Amino acid sequence: MAACSSNSNMRREEQTEEKKKAREKSAKKRSKEEGDEGDEGEEIFSFKDKAAVDEEEDDDLSDSEDSVYSGLEDSGSDSDDEDDDDKDDNEEEEEEEDGSGNEDEEEDLKTETQQTGQTEQKKTTTMKKKKEGKEVTEEEKVNEYEHDSSDEEDIRNTVGNIPMEWYKDFPHIGYNLDGKKIYKPIRNKDELDEFLDKMENPEYWKTIHDKQTGRDIVLSDEQVDLVNRLQRGQFGDVNFNEYEPTVEFFTSDVMIHPVTNRPADKRSFIPSLIEKEKVSKMVHAIKMGWIKPRRVEDDSKGRYYDLWTGEDSSLVAKHKMHLPAPKIPLPSHQESYNPPPEYLFTDEERALWDQQDPSDRKLPFVPRKFSSLRQVPAFPRFIHERFERCLDLYLCPRQRKMRVNVNPEDLIPKLPKPKDLQPFPTTQSLVYRGHTGLIRSISVSPSGQWLASGSDDGSVRIWEVCSSRCMKTVQVGGAVKSISWNPNPAVCLLAVAVESVVLILSPSLGDKQVISATERLLSGQQEAETTEGEGPVSWIETEGEELNQGIHLKIQHAKAVQQVAWHAKGDYLASVMPDHSSHLQVLIHQLSRRRSQNPFRKNKGLVQCVSFHPIRPYFFVATQRCIRIYNLVKQEMTKKLQANSKWISSMDVHSSGDHVICGSYDCRLGWFDLDLSTKPYKMLRHHKKAVRGVAYHRSYPLFASASDDGSVIICHGTVYNDLLQNPLIVPVKVLKGHEITHDLGVLDVTFHPTQPWVFSSGADATVRLFT
Amino acid sequence: MGGLQKKKFERGSATNYITRNKARKKLQLSLPDFRRLCILKGIYPHEPKHKKKVNKGSTAPRTFYLVKDIRFLLHEPIVGKFRDYKVFVRKLKKAYAKTEYSDVERLKDNKPTYKLDHIIKERYPTFIDALRDIDDALCMCFLFSTFARTGKCHVQTIQLCRRLTVEWMNYVIASRSLKKVFLSIKGIYYQAEVMGQLITWLVPYQFSHDHPTDVDYRVMATFTELYTTLLGFVNFRLYHSLNLVYPPKMDSKSDLELKGEDEEDYAMDSESYLEKLSALSTSLARVFSSVEDEEAQLDQFPVEGEDMENMEAREKEQKQQETQTKLFEGLKFFLNREVPRESLAFIIRCFGGQVSWDKSVCIGSTYDATDETITHQIVDRPNIDKQYISRYYIQPQWVFDCVNAKILLPVEDYFMGVTLPPHLSPFVEEKEGDYVPPEKLKVMALQQGKKPAEEQEEEDEDEEDEEGEDEEEEDDNDDDEEDEEEEAEEKSLKKMEEQRSQGKSLQVKVTPGKVKVENPARLEQEQKAEEKRLAIMMMKKKEKYLYDKIMFGKKRKIREANKLAAKRKAYDDAEKAKKKKARK
Secondary structure, eight states: OHHHHHHHHHHHHHHTSTTHHHHHHTHHHHHHHHHOHHHHHHHHHHHHHHHHHHHHHTTTOHHHHHHHHHHHHHHHHHHHHHHSOHHHHHHHHHHHHHOTTOOSTHHHHHHHHHHHOOHHHHHHHHHHHHHHTOOOOHHHHHHHHHHHTOOOOOOSSTTOSOOGGGGTTSSEEEEOTTSOEEEOOSSOOOHHHHHHHHHHOTTGGGEEEETTTTEEEEOOHHHHHHHHHHHHTOOSOTTOOTTOOOOOSSOSSOOSSOSOOOOOOGGGTSOOHHHHHHHHHHHHHHHHTSSOOOOOOOOGGGOOOOTTSSOOTHHHHHTTTOOOOOOOOOOOGGGBSSOOGGGSOOHHHHHHHHHSOTTTOSSSSOOOOOSSGGGOOOOTTHHHHHHHHHHHHHHSOOOOOOOOOOOHHHHSOOOOOGGGGOOOOOSEEEEEEOOSSOEEEEEEOTTSSEEEEEETTSEEEEEETTTTEEEEEEEOSSOEEEEEEOSOTTSOOEEEEETTEEEEEOOOOSOHHHHHHHHHHHHHTHHHHHHOOSOSSEEEEOOTHHHHHTEEEEEEOSSOOOEEEEOTTSSEEEEEOOOSSOSOOEEEEETTTTEEEOOOSSOOSOOOEEEEOSSSSEEEEEOSSEEEEEETTTTEEEEEEEOOSSOEEEEEEOTTSSEEEEEETTSOEEEEETTTOSSOSEEEOOOSSOEEEEEEOSSSSEEEEEETTSEEEEEEEEOOSSTTSOOEEEEEEEEEOOOOBTTBOEEEEEEOSSSSOEEEEETTSEEEEEO | OOOOOOOTTSSGGGGTEEEHHHHHHHHTOOHHHHHHHHHHHTOOOBOOSSHHHHTTTOOOOOOEEEHHHHHHHHTOHHHHHHHHHHHHHHHHHHHHHTTOHHHHHHHHHTOOOOOOHHHHHHHOSSHHHHHHTHHHHHHHHHHHHTSOSSSSSOHHHHHHHHHHHHHHHHHHHHHTOEEEEEEBSSEEEEEEEETTEEEEEEEEOSOOOOOOSSSOHHHHHHHHHHHHHHHHHHHHHHHHHTTBOSSOOBOHHHHHHHTTTSGGGOSSHHHHHHHHHHTTOSOBOBSSTTOOOOOOOOOOOOOOHHHHHHHHHHHHHHHHHHHHHTTTTTOEEEEOTTSOHHHHHHHHHHTTOEEEEOTTTOTTOOSOTTOTTOOEEEOOSSOOSSOOTTSEEEOTHHHHHHHHHTSOOOGGGGBTTOOOOOOOOTTOOOOTTOOOOHHHHHHHHHHTTOOGGGHHHHHHHHHHHHHHHHHHHHHHHHHHHHHHHHHHHHHHHHHHHHHHHHOSSOOOOOOOOOOOOOOHHHHHHHHHHHHHHHHHHTSOHHHHHHHHHHHHHHHHHHHHHHHHHHHHHHHHHHHHHHHHHHHO
């Protein structure tokens, strides 16, 4: 309290030197007041209070300030009543009674205080002045209002709104309006003081520190009350009644006289242009459909009616192109919740299912078995499946697929029964054994009594057909590539191709007449031979051991001979020496004159086999891809047959000379009709492996093909005299018997000249007869 | 010669097709809108025959539509609505962005909507067309009606789906047109014959769905939009064909019975009404209540000889059908709470049975579990505390199997806690040579009136069947056997020859020759087989290919059937062995 008083004293001294006049005028009271610390304190506080409020609420809340104002005014008067010493009571009352506005002496004081600019301060001071009971002039009032409007802070300290720490090292705390220093209180409180104060001072809780002036201020009870009220959100003034009845400015009752007698404006009679503009805009917008009037709730969306009342078929025709979506396939037993046990997956099937890509799976789910319905869970892919169906419906192209609904039996062509096409060989009746190597070539004597076979074991064997006895074995000292019986029934001669030699062999079997005729033929030629000079080949007469074996002549070629073929008359003999580079591939030998000649000047490809036309002077040469037919008389090519195969292996000409068959290494057999076309009339793909040999029967309409798959297929091929009827080519029998050795099956096939029998020789060193 | 130069891809198939993007641009639609339009109008892409020609020489994979189709879409009024909607969304966004909420309200009031009636009429010009295509609609609606009412789609859609499916089921009950049912692992299949069309639909089991993330619900919602419209119109027509009131109303009698029971549980009257309808326990109100079940009698026409048989056959069939629709007539069922109520109530009511359930399970129960007149109680638990002697306690599969077999099957196999016989699909129709599970044979025997005691015989039959199959196979193997015989012959011959050629032991021994008995039938068969083989050799390449393909398919089928039979046999053997062990 001492500090307080000193403070107030000091302040007094510093701030209000100019108020001295006034003080002097009311010396008594002044002195009393000065002495009264409480009063002073209060005065200070009122400013302080404002400052605090300002601090709290910034400076924009003018309303609250008003309320503060009103509250303070009252409280100020109240506080005056209560706080002032009893001595003053009477005077105060008197003053109040006198009237609030009488302040005469205060004018000066007012002007002074106005300069301080603090409203509250001013007011309090005015209140003080009221107490003093002096007269008030109009002038003053005007002034008062003037300053009342300002809500500036009390700037006793002129340093402004700065952090007060800046002054902490100085003895003063700022400057007053006159530019004099305002000094800090003499002694600063430290922590201990603070604590002691806190402990001892009962009013500590309502003491606040004013930073700007550096003083402590104790709030009065009223002020505390005010603060509390404000905090509660009540009016600052206790006596203010917020529920007072309103005083209406205008009465609600209609008076007989108008408030104003002014005649109505012209514009109140004329429609508003602005409104007109606005309305017309809206109307236009509605017309244009930009604004729609509020729509009536349309519930027709969910209303159903008989859509198909007048069904007309005109719409149906419109949608001819439209394909209805295929239905989902119906579930099978596998999908059951309790399927039969055979439909459940085994472990392997399950593993396979897991491994497979979802698109490869046969079933899109795993069949499962549940012992009762309550154990069945939800199907996890249900929504997926439905969604996939949706995608199918609108994303998948649809196509009408013609389903081939044929009975497979109908596809099989109706062929004449083999039974009706008899005779043809059906069963294997004889096996000729004796060779040790694979048998490349066989040939039957024109009488049909003898069969000659040449093998890789270097021997030629002659068999009796009916008994399968080996009548003769001739060692020729090399693998026999080809063997051919002279077709002339009057002689008994064999041509054998061994390496680069063609042997003319007389087996000397059968009738003595025939044997002697053969001898004559062979011996009679000798004279003629001598006249012949140097040729592509040399004719060698054999003697000694070889002659004893029956080998009469050797025709020495330059290269290995692949095939020999007789002319039908039995005098001419053709030999084939396949060679890519040379034009010397085919030689024609004349036996009676022991002459050889090369018919071709040019190399037209690798010659596979050759054959004479049975009746006419034609010569067939088969190269890899095609068969050329040469006229030997005119010495020109007459025809070229396209075989439509990769590599011809063998060829045979029908005894009538009109048809040719050729087998190829790519499993095909081509049947040519020379009158019709140069293309095969029919290609037969019956064999599984390369065709090695083909043969025509001389009298029966049969032909046979031998293949590496170990089978001989007999086909019936009739050509009708009626040209309109197509030739009938029907396979009639598949003959099996040869074993496949070293991937080679049947190597050669030939028919019996008179009987419907077929001989075949194979890589298993046997010759078989099928009858 | 002059003339204009012919340009490539300006005529022919290139001008008949249009790629998807071009179509979209032509219609001025965004891709989702285009998709919706295609779904609603039923336009699907086409696969051109010469893709490269159509694709202007490029081989890039593209989706092609027919130009005609797109031109057809061009005139669709809905396209305009789509554009309106686009504008609406844009305006709405703008209004939101400007926080002009009054505008938002106004816009929302004027939200463009469209109806699909004309599209339905256009896509399904006749009612039968619509019925033919209703399978997918039913499946979808049944799926959507099981969705939870949160998230994936509008609640209104779900409610509508539910309403329509309930109406459909009520129609099927009223018309007694249900034919087949099947409990699969995916759900329950139903097949009904409505106006001569077989309609199959799949209902998922009543579980909440685990919604997958890789499914585009917008597509599904668009389909549902179409399907609900379609189903609504179809329902309307069907109800009217039966003289039923649409939207369905319950019979006044039954309505009164039900009233006052559970009324207070439902906030809205309409809600409880739908629930009651979906309980499927009441019959529906008819337009003319006076007309009771009038059976369409086949008028007797004077007929002549040939038609007579047909007529009789038809009459017989109809009689059979009638008996089937009255399969459960006179039976009184009670459903325990653990069985799927809706599906069982639906099936039992379809076949004329009376059905009820516990009051707490669902609205609409008509009698209590204590009712003495109940003949069957459907239970799906191993045992039950209180049992009545007057009724059978059977598992739900019995109902389904009975419907499929068209007779009341013996209940012994389906008692509570018993291992059930396998549940077979009624949709499989075995052809000649297919594998038929023995259970099916048993049922077939029962249908023909045989007694189940003849099981032994049936098994024999089975074996016979199997033998038959074997025989078929034998045919295939004939050739091989022949070869083998020949080989054997040859071997013996060879031996003899060798012996002869060795010559040393010339134990010439003359044994009485065996008369080779030739079976003429077999010989003939062999001959035929050979003929066939030769003929096959002569087939043309194309036909041969086709023939091989067909035969391959046939053989595969046989193989599969054999595999199943073998599996079954192994299983049966294992079971028998187990039984024997148990006996010992």
